[in-house]
Amino acid sequence: MQLFENIGINGWNLFAQLVAFIIFILLFWRFALKPIVNALDKRTERIRESYAAADEMRKELAATEARNEQLLVQARQEAQQIVANARQSSEATIARAREEAARQAEEYLGRAQESLRQETNQARQQLRQEVADLAVTAATRIVRREIDPAAQSQLIQDTLNEADRPTAARN
Numbered sequence: 125m126q127l128f129e130n131i132g133i134n135g136w137n138l139f140a141q142l143v144a145f146i147i148f149i150l151l152f153w154r155f156a157l158k159p160i161v162n163a164l165d166k167r168t169e170r171i172r173e174s175y176a177a178a179d180e181m182r183k184e185l186a187a188t189e190a191r192n193e194q195l196l197v198q199a200r201q202e203a204q205q206i207v208a209n210a211r212q213s214s215e216a217t218i219a220r221a222r223e224e225a226a227r228q229a230e231e232y233l234g235r236a237q238e239s240l241r242q243e244t245n246q247a248r249q250q251l252r253q254e255v256a257d258l259a260v261t262a263a264t265r266i267v268r269r270e271i272d273p274a275a276q277s278q279l280i281q282d283t284l285n286e287a288d289r290p291t292a293a294r295n
Contacts, residue, residue, distance in 0.1 A: 258287050 262283040 254287075258283060261286075 262280065265279055265283070
C-alpha cells in the first residue's frame with residue numbers, strides 16, 4: 125500500500141471506494157438497470173409484436189382488397205349477364221309480339237278477303253237473278269204478243285231501259 129501512498133493515493137480509501145463502487149454497480153444493476161433493461165426488452169417485444177400485427181393487417185388488407193376486386197369483377201359479370209338476359213328477353217318478347225301482330229294481320233286479311241269474296245259472289249248471284257228475271261220478262265212479253273220486227277225491237281229496247289233503272293223502281 126506503500127506504493128499507492130507514494131503517488132498520493134490512500135489504499136484503504138481506494139479499497140473502500142472500490143467496494144462502494146462494486147456495491148453501487150450491483151445495486152444499480154439490480155434495482156435500476158435490470159428494470160430498465162426489462163422495460164426496454166418488453167417495449168422491444170411490443171414493438172416487434174406491433175410490427176407483426178401491422179404486417180398481418182397489411183396481408184389481411186391485401187387479401188380483402190383482392191377479394192373485393194374479385195367480387196367487383198364477379199358483380200360486373202353478373203350485371204352484364206342480367207343485362208344480356210334482359211335484352212334477350214325483350215328481343216324475344218318483341219319477336220313474339222311481331223309474330224302475333226303478323227298472325228292477326230293475316231287473319232284479318234283472310235277474313236276481309238273471304239268477306240269480299242262472299243259479297244262479290246252475292247252481288248254476282250243477285251245480278252244473275254236480275255238478268256234471268258229480265259230475260260224471263262222479255263221472253264214473256266215477246267211470247268204474249270205477236271210482234272212484228274219493229275215492235276220486237278221496241279220491246280227489247282224497253283226491256284234494256286227497264287234493266288238500267290234501279291231494282292226498286294221496277295217492282
